[in-house]
Amino acid sequence: MRVGMPGQRRTARPRTRGSWTPILTGLAAIVVLAGGGTAAYLVAFHPAKPVHPVSLPQKVLGVQTVGLIGQVAPSASASGLVQLLSPQVAPAFSPVPQSEAVSGTPEWTADQMAGGSFIFIYLPTGQCLASKGPASGPALALQHCLLTSLDQRWQRLGSAVLSTGHDFYEFKNAGSGKCISQVTAPASQPRGAGLASCSPAKPASQLLAFWWSAS
Secondary structure, eight states, X not given: OOOOOTTOOOOOOOOOTTTTHHHHHHHHHHHHHHHHHHHHHHHHHSOOOOXXXXXXXXXXXXXXXXXXXXXXXXXXXXXXXXXXXXXXXXXXXXEEEGGGSSSXXXXXXXXXXXXXXXXXXXXXXXXXXXXXXXXXXXXXXXXXXXXXXXXXXXEEEEEEEEETTXXXXXXXXXXXXXXXXXXXXXXXXXXXXXXXXXXXXXXXXXXXXXXXXXX
16 A cells, blocks of 8 residues: 655645636626726716817808899899898798889898808898708798807808899808709799709809898
């Protein structure tokens, strides 16, 4: 019979297969909980940075009192001009009588802002011309004026189209990206005003001039 030498230690029994599984599972749970706690801490004490609105220049460079005038085919009773007005709920183009073609009543102020955009204020109500509604189908509207609103800023596009001694431009809304346009309406009603994709061809239906301007 083999006798162990004095001081010799017994060899430890090998750990049975699978005995490490509970330990590893516990460690994994601790790591997951620690990660979750760290994430919660970061959310609670380091919240996401807020999204700041676009900063718009608010300095007014110049103010003109104008009529916003478009052109259509002249008729026996009208001058071939239409003026953007808002006598009811929504803005619309109204024919300009022949007698007012040279000297009419301007209904807007055109405030030229630093950065090159315009704000159009309707004098009878003191409201601003704006793009309103979803991006898929915005419409023209009058709103309480806000200097921080992209929907109330209008950009004059490209070079002018000279007609009848006036410079006509397309005006694009800074919010919706659409241009002021004439739209068809029944003959008994004012010509409709709306927003449409700006055309590089500069059609007459998208051109406006400042008429009867008085600075």
